[in-house]
Amino acid sequence: METINLSHYPQSPWVYIFKDKRDNILYIWKAKNLKKRISQYFSPWSVWKQEMVAQAEKIEFIIVENESESLYLESNLIKKHLPPFNNMLKWANAYAYIKLTKHPIPQIFITRKKINDWATYIWPKHNTRELKKFLQYLRQIIQYRTCPLSQFNQWKVCSDYYFWLCKWRCNGKTEEPDYPKLITSFFKGNTKPIEQKIKILIDEAIKVENFEWAAKLRDIYLQIWNFTEKQSIEFAKSFSWYLLQIREIGTRRVYVLLHFYEGKMIDIIRHHFEKDEIDQDTMLASFSSEFWEFKKENWYYATTHFTRTKWEEKEMLQLFNDFFDSYLLVNTIQWSWIINELLKTLQNRYSLSNFPYQVECLDISHLWGDRTSWWLSAITWWLPDKKWYRKYKIITSKNDDYLSLKEVLIRRFKISGIKGTSSQERESNVFHLPDVFILDGWKGQLGILNELLKEYPQFQKIIDNVQFCSLGKWEARHKATIGKTSKKTNEQIGEKLYTRNNWKIIENDFTYDDADKILIKLRDEAHRFSNAYRKKQEEISFKKEKEKIEKKKKKL
Numbered sequence: 001m002e003t004i005n006l007s008h009y010p011q012s013p014w015v016y017i018f019k020d021k022r023d024n025i026l027y028i029w030k031a032k033n034l035k036k037r038i039s040q041y042f043s044p045w046s047v048w049k050q051e052m053v054a055q056a057e058k059i060e061f062i063i064v065e066n067e068s069e070s071l072y073l074e075s076n077l078i079k080k081h082l083p084p085f086n087n088m089l090k091w092a093n094a095y096a097y098i099k100l101t102k103h104p105i106p107q108i109f110i111t112r113k114k115i116n117d118w119a120t121y122i123w124p125k126h127n128t129r130e131l132k133k134f135l136q137y138l139r140q141i142i143q144y145r146t147c148p149l150s151q152f153n154q155w156k157v158c159s160d161y162y163f164w165l166c167k168w169r170c171n172g173k174t175e176e177p178d179y180p181k182l183i184t185s186f187f188k189g190n191t192k193p194i195e196q197k198i199k200i201l202i203d204e205a206i207k208v209e210n211f212e213w214a215a216k217l218r219d220i221y222l223q224i225w226n227f228t229e230k231q232s233i234e235f236a237k238s239f240s241w242y243l244l245q246i247r248e249i250g251t252r253r254v255y256v257l258l259h260f261y262e263g264k265m266i267d268i269i270r271h272h273f274e275k276d277e278i279d280q281d282t283m284l285a286s287f288s289s290e291f292w293e294f295k296k297e298n299w300y301y302a303t304t305h306f307t308r309t310k311w312e313e314k315e316m317l318q319l320f321n322d323f324f325d326s327y328l329l330v331n332t333i334q335w336s337w338i339i340n341e342l343l344k345t346l347q348n349r350y351s352l353s354n355f356p357y358q359v360e361c362l363d364i365s366h367l368w369g370d371r372t373s374w375w376l377s378a379i380t381w382w383l384p385d386k387k388w389y390r391k392y393k394i395i396t397s398k399n400d401d402y403l404s405l406k407e408v409l410i411r412r413f414k415i416s417g418i419k420g421t422s423s424q425e426r427e428s429n430v431f432h433l434p435d436v437f438i439l440d441g442w443k444g445q446l447g448i449l450n451e452l453l454k455e456y457p458q459f460q461k462i463i464d465n466v467q468f469c470s471l472g473k474w475e476a477r478h479k480a481t482i483g484k485t486s487k488k489t490n491e492q493i494g495e496k497l498y499t500r501n502n503w504k505i506i507e508n509d510f511t512y513d514d515a516d517k518i519l520i521k522l523r524d525e526a527h528r529f530s531n532a533y534r535k536k537q538e539e540i541s542f543k544k545e546k547e548k549i550e551k552k553k554k555k556l
Contacts, residue, residue, distance in 0.1 A: 009035040010329070013064050015074050018056040018085075027052050027085040030074040034061060052085040062268060063326040076266040080259075096131065098122040098187070105169045106180050107152070108144050110135070120180070122187045137220040141197055142179045143167045195221065241304035242291050245320050246283065249341055249514055251275050253283065256323045257291075270327045272338075324514065328382070339382045345515040350499050350508050354435035354467045357381060360388065361438040361471070361522045362408065364401060365530035373537075374408045375530035378434065379522050388432075391533055405439065406448050415456045433465050438519065440526070442472040443498055443505050450503075470498045471523055482512070495520075 014034040018027040027049065031037035040046055041053050064073060078086050100106045100120040110132065114121055139146070143166055147158065152170045160166035169177065182193055198221045205214035240261045247254050252272045259267035273283065284301065288294050292303035298313075300320065308316070331338045343356050360378045378388035392411060394404045409415075413433075439445040449468060452459045473495055486493050495510045497519070510516050 009038055011035045014061040014326070015064060015077065016059055016061040017077075018052060019058050019060060020055050021057045025081045025083045026056055027083050028074060028077050028081065029086075049085060060330050061326060063322040073265070077268075080267045096128045098131075098135070098183070100180050100183065101149075103149070104176055105145055105152075106177075107146060107148065108135075108179075108183065109146060120184060122184065138183070138194075139165055141194065141201065141217075141220065142182060144177070144179045144183070145169055241302055241306065242287075242294070243316070244284075244287060244294055244301040245299070245324075246280060246301075247324060247514060248275070249338060249345075251341060252338070253278070253280065254324065254327065254338070255283070256320055256327070257287070258319070258323075268323060270323065325517075328514070342382070342515045342518060345513075346518065349511075349515065350469070350497055351501060351506070352436060352467050352469075352499070354465075356436045356467075356518075358385070358432075358434040359436045359438065359519075359522060360434040361440075361519075361526045362405070363440045363523070363526035363530045364404070365533065373530065373533060374404065375526055375533060376412065377522060377526040377529055379518070382518055384525065388434075389529065391529075401441075402444065402448060405441070405445060406452065409448065409452060410456075413459070413462050415452070415459050415462070433462065436467045436469060438522070439468065439470040440523075441470045442496075443470070443507075445470045446498055446500055446505055449500070468500055471519065472496045472498065 011033050013030070013032050015028065015030050016034060016038065017025055020026055029037075038059065041049060062073065096110050096112055097114060098108065098121070099111045100108055100122075102118045102120075106119075110128070138144075143164065145152065145166065147160070147166075147170075151158070155170050155172060157168055158166070161168045182197075186194055198217055202214050202217045202221075205211070205217065240259075243258045243260065245256050249272075252274055254272040255270070257269040258265055259269075278286075284294050287301075294301040294303055295305070297305065299317070328338055328342075346352065346356050347354075358378065358380050360376055363375050363377070365373050365375065373394065374392040376388070376390040376392070378385045390412070392408045394407060396403060396407050439448075446468060449459075449463065453463065482494055484493050485491070494512070497508045497510065499506050499508065510520075512520075
């Protein structure tokens with residue numbers, strides 16, 4: 001395999017897969033930073049898996065939420081496919097779980113075996129030594145049960161009670177404890193209940209002047225921050241199943257097939273077909289003959305009907321979205337057909353005059369009218385193009401969004417003598433025009449273009465070559481409200497894209513498919529970019545104010 005362009009590889013946790021010309025899996029591994037890890041295979045001095053790299057034809061990767069997730073998915077995929085270049089983990093033992101037994105007062109312990117006993121299993125961090133130490137800390141706060149059922153049923157006080165590690169729940173009089181919910185929610189990322197519990201214990205220890213215990217609780221409190229990463233929780237179920245979702249993208253049908261065994265995902269299959277080659281019913285019949293009979297379940301197909309909570313439904317939808325997104329990213333980096341189809345869909349849906357190969361998006365950031373700034377993000381062929389990212393500190397009107405937008409457009413397209421304040425503007429003499437330029441706002445923001453044309457006739461050349469749009473949120477600013485009925489207008493809440501056609505502004509509703517997600521991704525990136533800058537400015541301002549106060553105190 002030749003050296004590849006790594007500029008667009010993500011710097012986040014992923015599981016990556018090397019494949020040969022025949023699509024056979026050669027090697028599977030995980031990475032905390034995918035870009036950094038992949039670059040190690042292709043550095044001039046690298047001797048790492050060079051035989052495998054020579055046989056590899058392409059690299060695929062699968063998105064995960066964090067490093068722990070990548071570890072378990074990697075382990076399951078290796079045991080499933082047995083790649084020839086994976087010498088480790090093929091027959092290795094399973095990683096550790098935290099187990100909460102299915103009893104009125106659950107026993108909690110670490111195990112490496114997962115059986116169908118309807119207990120709750122939590123995937124912890126893979127560092128088992130740290131996990132054991134942390135559970136010991138946690139036990140001093142919550143005082144959960146660890147003794148086996150045979151000892152628990154004796155109703156005798158053990159030494160744990162006298163060491164404040166157990167509340168003697170085996171006396172038969174204790175109500176159902178709350179610690180199962182506390183622990184499961186903690187490993188989902190909700191640390192506040194346990195943090196509050198520690199603070200209460202610290203206050204109580206200080207009141208009775210038990211400062212050693214208070215200091216130990218303080219240390220435990222600080223240890224919690226090492227375990228705030230969101231974890232996955234499994235509920236052991238006595239059945240296994242396949243889940244399938246098919247999405248139409250351009251002229252293709254893309255599918256993601258997930259294989260679960262006893263509630264645990266052990267394999268992922270992603271591919272596509274031409275619409276002309278095969279219809280959806282034939283695809284389902286083919287999958288049913290190879291795996292099992294698939295039946296319609298809401299927005300996906302499943303081989304087994306099973307009950308699920310709202311949280312599980314939400315997690316499953318996010319899982320499919322992540323796998324489709326990572327598949328699109330893999331194909332985009334390898335210059336495949338998918339992105340071309342999505343961009344064509346955008347052009348036809350919104351009647352864009354230009355093919356959206358290069359798209360830029362503006363986002364405003366201010367704090368109650370102060371510290372106004374605009375940020376510009378850019379994508380080329382769906383991939384972030386950071387060489388065109390820009391930040392604009394407003395010079396003229398800081399409290400008027402329309403006037404500040406006008407200033408930014410003047411500076412971005414260099415149609416006036418206003419000098420920029422950013423180092424990027426001063427250093428860059430390169431001028432280019434995007435195919436599509438998206439403003440943060442509604443119809444009023446597009447009206448700024450008319451004013452600019454009246455003041456600067458040379459702006460007509462820009463308008464002739466660039467498709468200007470505006471992206472409005474309003475009630476859809478909070479993603480949880482999207483798809484619900486508005487109380488104000490009695491219409492379905494959603495974002496709108498406003499386009500210009502011969503000076504006429506056209507309103508378009510978002511459909512939130514894979515094509516629209518390209519624009520949403522660009523808008524979210526601009527928003528993230530602008531908020532990060534605003535927070536940085538707030539920190540600088542806060543430090544300056546703090547220094548002034550300290551100087552005044554010294555004088556007094």
